[in-house]
Amino acid sequence: MKRYLVIALLIMSSNLFAQKKVIDKVVAVVGDNIILQSEVEQQYAQYILQGTKPDPNIKCYIMQSMLSQKLLTKQAAIDSIVVEDGDVDNEVERRMRTMITRAGGEQRLEEFLGRPVILYKDEIRPDIREQLVAQKMQAKITEKVEVTPLDVRRFYQAIPKDSLPVYNTEVEVGEIVIYPKLTKEEKETYKDKLEALRLRIKNGDSFATLARLYSQDPGSARDGGELPFFDRNTMAKEFTAWAFKLKPGELSPVFETEFGFHFLEVLERRGENVRARHILIVPDSPPAALERARVEIDSIYQKVVAKKMDFSAAASLYSGNNDTKYNGGMILNYESSNRTTYIPTDKLDPSIFLVVDTMKVGSYSKPDVFTDNRGKKGYRFLYLKTKIPPHTANLEQDFPKIKEAAYEEKTSKVVSDWFEKRRKSTYIRIDKDFNNCDILKDWIKDTAVSANNE
Template identity: 65%
Template sequence: MKQTVGILFFLLTSINLTFAQNITVNKIAAVVGDNIILQSDIEREYANYILQGNPQNDEVKCGVLQQMLTQKLLSQQAVIDSVTVTDDEVTNEVDRRMRAFIQRAGGQERLEQFLNRSVLQYKDEIRPDVKEQLVANRMHSKITENIGITPLEVKRFFESIPKDSLPEYPTEVEVGEIVVYPKLTKAEKEQFRDKAEALRLRIKGGEDFATLARLYSQDPGSAPEGGDLGFFDRTAMVKEFTALAFKLKANELSPVFETDFGFHFLQVMERRGEQVRARHILIKMEAPQESLVRTKVAIDSIYQNVVDKKLPFSTAASMYSDNNDTKYNGGMMLNAENVSSRTTFIPTDKLDPSVFFAIDTMQVGTYSRPYEFTARDGKKGYRFVYLKSKTDPHRANLDQDFPKIKEIAFEDKIQREVSSWFEKRRLSTYIKVDPEFQTCESLKMWLPNETAQVN
């Protein structure tokens, strides 16, 4: 870990020293119409790539430049078509990215050390690029917004695939769940509130907040940093946390308060405009055995009503399930590796192990008995699962796989339409790429136009 941080510090410091020094390295890397792309623009995006935990790879810079060329073409057309984004949209995206960078770097101070500048300075630097990226994305959406696909087009696309090139699909299932977590009584919660209050009083008595946070806070993300959450805006935290963080004055200590995560208290460390830097201590609530017994009784009753067909599974899920990721989808789990399509078909090797073992011997259309489980955040509860469908391994065919094939055909059509759009704009736009990047394989398509323009 220390070695990784050291490499990251070296790379980002080197990159940003290039920004800080006005030397010849900051040359023009490419020209698109009236717009230029600087070497420093590429280096900054490369720094972001490294900051995301990726290994050093100079070929990535070729991909960065290709993306920037594409972005410039889109943003130029956006001006012509009056496609814009609001300042609030840009601010929200900048803030979102900075939160991610701060988390990956291990805190704001460490990030600022890596960047060799303050977060506020860096946000100002990247804001124009972020705005251009958002405009380009919106222009891309405009190009594709009216593209649709008919069943006949899906059929023709499928028939154009050579038989020996058809994809093989593994065993897939559709699985629903109803989850119930313990609801602690006021008396059961009191011991956890008292523990948080005792720590709060120790800090008011003069003990060091950061030390107590490292020793006792149960927030794994902030405890090692002395409870420091870095800077965040009003959208970053749960509402109870946000209400206090943006109400308190600097260095003021909040009362103990409850969220879905447990009992907290916080201290505002610093304010910068619409952002607050705060630290907190979290005490999680652990379900006593009595609450688990009550939960088992509750879910047994739900299960019996579903099995006896007194209540449809989807209705029971929306009424009683405590898992917000599935309850609003009729209790059905979504394929986490294909979220955009919102497909409920999940390869069995991608299932949570406890769910896989629960359905392994089940028949389609049946329900497991309620069983105790531990969620990824350590919370204990009960659930039962519903096996809606199961598809054996097979080669793709229209009867079984029409939704999947439709999605692939649609993406293919979009890609062809977008490629056609870019080819027309590329041929009619002056584009020049610096010789340093002309050996990049991914940039070959941009070079003939340059040659034609020069000749």
Template identity: 85%
Template sequence: MKKYLFIALLLFSGSLLAQHIVVDKVVAVVGDNIILKSEIDQQYAQYILQGTKPDPSIKCYLMQTMLSQKLLTKQAAIDSIVVNDEDVDGEVDRRMRTMISRAGGEERLEEFLGRPVILYKDEIRPDIREQLVAQKMQAKITEKVEATPLDVKRFFEAIPKDSLPTYNTEVEVGEIVVYPKLTKAEKETYKDKLEALRLRIKNGDSFATLARLYSQDPGSARDGGELPFFDRHTMAKEFTSWAFKLKPGELSPVFETEFGFHFLEVLERRGENVRARHILIIPDSPPASLERAKVEIDSVYQQVVAKKLDFSNAASLYSGNNDTKYNGGMILNYESANRTTYIPTDKLEPSVFLTVDTMKVGTYSKPDVFTDNRGKKGYRFLYLRSKIPPHTANLEQDLPKIKEAAYEDKINKVISDWFEKRRKATYIKIDKDFYSCDALKDWFTEDMKVTATNND
């Protein structure tokens, strides 16, 4: 079943890398769709671009991926499954940003491609659309799959006792964070700086150049402040408000979000999706503001330790981290499909691990200054709610993980059965250059298997 997980991962990975191919040929036929040698070569080039060592055998898995994609899109056409232009454009933009970053800049990528980025984006758009349609079709195939308690029990009992996984130490950690709150006078300094940049743009200076020079948004500054298409639910509410209020070409005034101070320009509007660019300034924390934050968190800490205020309630009332405050202050394990609060200690942020490693269950660390992943300073204290020592998997302690594994196993079986039925009902022909691929054996017809055996 693992091969189908591999298909799913490859199917929607990095974008195709176009190259000039002088000689081309059809290397596979799936129903009324064909796969060209150049398409396999394009994906192999992307594999190399990711910094991995050349390995021609990977072409077998690329072919497997494309065969799967063709079957999925064939069914998607029957089921009238489509993707909208905004989703395609957003994915194209996301992948181009990744490729530009890996290439070391837009100019170097264009040298590698042998064409302008804007032309290349148009070339890959149909391929990305097909990938997104296939992804949507696969989601439909598995949308009703669920792991019942009986499924989980049977899955666990089917694992040989000597093959049960072992888990390292896991902990449940909560946090309360207080960020410095600037006074009106302190805020004006940053607003004035942004307003000066905004006026320069209004007077003819390049938005993209100023964004690259001054914006502190690491995700968009290198792209001249440009963001991919987004809807009304993607960005901070203040950002969304201005983005959907303005017409293309209009500049917003300077405004504040939880991330800092911005202004934006709307570039394009397509239905309920907008493409914009912005400049962000993240305010520093003046000593006076940090001192005010320290006084506030010390007060909260004293109330929690004295049991005058429940930790969960304190987090919802005072914590400045929106990722945890609405979860009772508990840090979630985002690598788990169930987003459990149990986190392996080797997955903790290093500074958090160093703190909780010496704590006893049920205790709190003293408030201390820290810097978050956005470079913003604040104060926080941690709460160690529980700690599970290393152990062999069991249903009592590891139900969320075992349920997740049982669900993935069921998903794989559903996908495997779906592909098995569609392969038998679809005309498939694969070029003899791929007959040595073990990864494709399930895709060979009886005639192909005989030919492959004779070639051996």
């Protein structure tokens, strides 16, 4: 299959770990842009540091990705495609957090890089911006791709019968979740704890130090509570309200969101994007609050089982899980691009699988206590709506999955055709060191064509 790895490799971190000594040279030219040997080596170093075995052939794929990126950004400049500074900042921060984790801490990363992290961020920003522009350009190339039911049927019929995929057991599962609701008195304990920390910061204590010591947000605590730039649609509404109300350097009061109790400090504003840091305290569930949750969910369960209330209506009205309540309580398959409700059993949360594995279709599990992926306790009961046994792919049962595959193939062809056309009309020169790369044969062949057209 002739398919470009541009999406995966553009997302892969580039220029992340610097080589201490590299004898540089130009290994490729694409129009007015060049690719240096050091850039290829730096991406290869990142490949090695991911824990994979050294494989020099990977440099062929890296080169293909970089050539593709240069062609995309060249066209993006013509089409006036840009990315916002906030988007670049977010990606820089995300990658740096990953690097720090892999290196075993910021200090060890700086030792490896041979310079401060803050300086390295500035060095990688241009390349990250180029990658984001290339992704945006590729999205524009494929934005009008669509598949009709006839396309799906033709795609399916073209697959040899002995090559049709076999799907494992799939289920549709719904849930209704009730989290403990604290009384005003129970909440005061957590508010007072946060208020004491807030006053310490106002009196001169380090926000970053207190965040590392006390914040219960695992994603930001180790970074001193700092969050990447976000817009008005990213965070919980209460968090957003304070972040966009305050000026840089101002502290919010203690406030509550669905995640717990916070206060925040705004660090920087860039248009409609804000960078802030916060401290989060997640309240425990005292026995009295858990008991109130048990009584509440038991009442809902009895109404649903007795068919006095429809499951989806009950989920929409009462469930405390915002990821499912607005979908009638149904759990979505987030690994599927079309967000289907059909989930292979091997992809289910193990705690859910253990319950639904012995259930009959159309039945409900009894309410039981559970702990979610944020460590928050609550009660839930499950609904097994559908169970499809293992089977060979067919249009009747698997139309959404087959449609997704047909769309991917059509998208791949559109991208491949675009690159083939641009290669022939763009001056491209590739160093002879890459002549043995099978994946670059079309590029090298078209290099001769484009050179003759110059």
